[in-house]
Amino acid sequence: MKIRFITLIATMICSSNVWGNFTIDQLTYGVSSEENREVYIADCKDTVTSVTIPNTVSMYGKEYSVVGIGENAFANCTSLASINIPNSITTISDYAFYNCSALTELTVPGSVTGIGKEALYGCKSLTTLHIMEGLDSIGQYAFWQCYALKDIYVSPDNPKFCSEDGILYNKDKTALLKHAPARPNTTFTVPASVTRIHECAFEDCKSLTSVILPQNLTYIGCRAFSYCQALAEINIPVNLQEIDDEAFGNCRSLTSLILPESLNKIGNRAFINCSNLHSVQLPANLTRIENSTFSNCVSLTGINFPETISFIGGNAFASCSLTQVTLPSQIETIEEYCFYNCKNLTSVSLPADHEINIGKSAFEGTHIITFYCKGTTPPVAADAFSWTNLQYSALFIPSQSVEAYKATEPWSKFGYVEDIESHATFFDVDTIRYRGENGTATAIFNADSWATEVVVPESVTQNGNLYTVTGIGNNAFESNSMSAIRLPQTITRIGNKAFFYCNSLQSIELPEQLSEIGEEAFYNCQSLQTVTIPESVSEIKYQTFAGCNKLEKVHVPEGLKRIHSNAFAYCSSLTAFDVPAQTDSIGNGVFNACSALNAISVSPQNTKYTSIDGILYNKTSTQLITYPAGQTALSFTLSDKVIRICQDAFFGNTCLQYVYIPNSVQEIGSRAFNSCVSLDSVRLPESLTEIPDYTFYKCQSLRSIQIPAAVKRIGTAAFYNCQNLASIRCEAINPPVIDLLTFNFVPTDIPIYVPQESINRYKEAEYWSTFSNYQGIQTGICNMNSSKEITFNQGLLHNPNGLSIQIFDTSGRLIYQGSETTIHLSEKGIYLIHYQQKTIKVSF
Known part of the structure; x- marks a missing residue:
């Protein structure tokens, strides 16, 4: 029935002398002493509005004196407006009138010696409290949240307490116990005799604006001035030693504090939520x-x-x-x-x-x-x-x-x-943070990342010092939403990732004095359309413009010396690029997946590089560096001058179906044919000893591959996701070293053609063992008769019935496997066509 319950046994008293509770009218009583025939109020009906407690009650023919009000006896009796307590009552226990929010007045008779803790907690309508002569103890927070309490009267005959102007003190007025919160006074002077202010003494005194404390005060109790929201001025006396927990909590008008040297303890939450407090002087020995x-x-x-x-x-x-x-x-x-x-x-x-x-x-x-x-x-x-x-x-x-x-x-x-x-200093001006030193500053961060237009000033001032803005720091504008930015001509350096992922940046004018652009400076600036790089810039660093998929034109300086790896990778709108005369270093994958790039031109004066049919080579044409991803030819035959295909050379070309690599080529770089999704077949040179990592990664149209006998290693993911591979021919006697990802997502049941004597070696080799269909390489000619099923005329092989056929050159290399009705043989020579256990020879 109540929120709080006492712990006595709740059984009805019976004719034997067993203690228990019993109810008469609206009150429930508990027996505190059967011997002395004494009871206390244990409970009350929640709906009661008025109570007169009797001096005595009778039960089972016995008369009992009512001597106490028990814990929680009237707790949450929210309709209780008045109560008459008789002189038989000696104690009012803890929480006795907890949350009796309608109670307006209470007289504590002279017989009562003690009021328990929080006894009147939440009696929000209580305006007047009378304390008679017998009371000698008041528990903690006894009057907590008695917001309407205006007057406290104490009998002059009380030896422990007194009151003056409705304020409660101990008898000798050395302790102030309670200033009634509803008193209308705006100022108050605490008597000079007071050395201690008890807990909650001034709590919720909302009218108080100023309190003068006595010089001999040593202690301010817990929540003593809590929620004095108008209190703007209070002097803290020089002898104060302790401010207890939450003493000035929520004093929202308090503006300044000077705490004395004598103060050695400030409690938890002592000044919490003092929202106007702007100045505090702490004691020197705290x-x-x-x-x-x-x-x-x-x-x-x-x-x-x-x-x-x-x-x-x-x-x-x-x-x-x-x-x-x-x-x-x-x-x-x-x-x-x-x-x-x-x-x-x-x-x-x-x-x-x-x-x-x-x-x-x-x-x-x-x-x-x-x-x-x-x-x-x-x-x-x-x-x-x-x-x-x-x-x-x-x-x-x-x-x-x-x-x-x-x-x-x-x-x-x-x-x-x-x-x-x-001597470096860091500071914010407007929304931009700078690092300043020796008169120059670098912009390192923009706090307003959603601004659509940004202006970097030529100079900034901090603490009276002028700094010239000369740099944009690493990551300074990373992922900003700007569509345009204006840089001053004083800028000489743009740091790594300075405009990284600025997806909305459409234009930027680079200052003429700019000498350095950092790695990934404009990475994934997907709205950037044109860039003019100043003459003072000598290199374009790693991935500087990578992912700028709307970048159509780049003007590079004649003095450009180096273009680093992936500098323009995935610039899918870039259509052409001119390599200047002084460029002497071009990194790997500079133009990876530039799907619109159909030609790379090179200045005739360049001593390191040349361009043939828009394809980038070294000057002697012995190294093919970049075959533009935007070239639309279906087939390509490398010159026999080429000895090296560089890393990423054909990366991302989507048109090439066939590539012929002559035996002059000794090395193919990693990722050379990565993502060539239309590549159907490729002829690998006999001199090749390694197929590096990711060489044919995601070549999803590749139907067959012939691995030369000299190959010792096939790298990680070299044929990853080549899902349409129908056969693999590997001429190496000893299985090349592969790993888990080399043929990942390649069907494991396709024919694997290996030397007859090596089948068991392949079946037992690590990762080769995952394939299940090994077949010995067929050599020689089974049948030299002419064929009615297959005809041949000037390089065109006709297979009208769509038979499954294999075509080998005279060295035994598989160059075609399939069932197309018309097959074009691009190179003159002798070929062996094998089908239905037959082999015929053709030449042109």
Whole structure:
């Protein structure tokens, strides 16, 4: 029936002398002493509106004195408006009138000696309290949330308590127990005799704007001034020693505090939610700041810590507006969430060497720009910056400790590591963060990543110092939503990934003085259409413009020396490229999957490279470097001058169906035919000793492959996802080394043609053993008779019945397998056609 229940046995009293409860009218009684015939009020009906407690009650022919009001006796009787307590009552127990929200007045008779803790908690309509002469103890929080209480009267004959102007004190007025919260006064002077202010003494005194405390005050109790929301001014006396938990919590008008040197303890949540508190002076000898002491003091912008502080508790400054924090030299512990959500906190400094432990999320939600660790040993702070992006923040540490910090989380997450003796400075101007030193600045981060247009200024000012903006830092505008950016002519360097994944960037004018563009600087800028690279740039680095799939034209400087790997990979709208005269180094895969690129031209004055039919070679044409992915020819025959096919040479060409590689070729680079999805067949040279990693990766139309006898190794994923392979002919006596991925997603039941004497070797070799259909290589001619089923005329072989046939050259290489009705043999020579256990010879 009630929220709180007493722990006595709830059985009805019977004719024997067993103690129990019984109900008369609206009240339930419990026997406290059968011998003395004494009972107490144990419970009451919730709906009661008015109660008169009798002096005595009779039950089973016995008369009992009513001597107490038990725990929770009237708890949650929310309709109870009045009660008459007789002089027989000696105790009012804990929670006795808990949440009797309609009770307006209460007289505690002279017979009552004690009121329990929280006895009147939540009596929100109680306006007047009369205390008679016998009361000598009042429990904690007895009058908590009695918001309407206006007057407290104490009998002059009471030896323990007194009242003055409706305010409750102990008898000698050294302790102030309760200032009635509904009193209309706006100012109050605490009597000079008072040395202690008890818990909740002024709680919810919403009219108070100013309180003057006596000089001899030594203690302010728990929640003493809590929720005094109009309290704007209070003097803290010089002899105060302790401010207990939540003493000034939610004093939202309090603006400043000067705490005396005598103060040696500030409790948990002492000033929590003091939202207008902007200035606090801490005592010089304070050693601890407890949990949530200044939590949510959103106007607090600065704090000076005494050097004696060794401990700062959890949430101590959570959600404050601190901008800089310098921790004292004696600090040892910074508890979890200490500076959580201090969104304006940009700079933190830790002292020199001694062990410091920083708790979980201590700096989560901050806006750290610079963090100074003066100690050579990294503080223990594994999760101190949870969910905080440190990529554009600077860590200043002793130069000899760089490796130690880089090897330790979270310090390894800082994007910039600086010598603590450095003159570098980091600062924000508008939405852009800069690193400044010696009069120049580099833009390193843009906080407004959703801005559609960005202007980088020519110069910025910080603390009166002028900095010329000369650089765009690594990742500075990564994943920004800008469609345009204006750079000043003072810019000389653009860092790695500076505009990485700026998908909406349509245009950018690169400054004439620009000398360096970093790796992946414009990676995946999918809206960028044209770029003019200044003459001062000498190299295009790794993947600088990779993934710019709308980039149609690139103007490169005549002085360009180097183009690094994948510089323009997947630029699917790029149609042409001119290699300047001075370019002497072109990396692998520069034009990978540039599906519209049909020609690469080279300046005739270039001494390193040449172009033949739009195909890029080295100057002597012995190395084929790039066969443009946009060329539309169905077949291609390499010149016998070529000895090397470079890495990624044919990458991503979707038109080629057949490639003839002469025996002059000694090496094929990795990924050479990667993603050539239309490639049907390819002739590999006899001199080949290795088929490197990913060579024919995802060549999904490849139907057959003949692996020369000299091949010793076939690399990882060399034929990965060649799902339409119908046969493999491997002439090597000893199975080439392969791995798990070499033929991944190739059917395992296709014919594998190997030398007859090597079948068992292949069946037992690692990973070759996954294939199940091994057949010995057929040599010689079974039948030289002419054929009615197959006819041949000037390089065209006719197979009108669609028979399954194999075509070999005179060296025994399988060059075709299938059942097409018309087959074109592109090279003159002698061929052996095998079908239906027959072999015929043709030539042209």
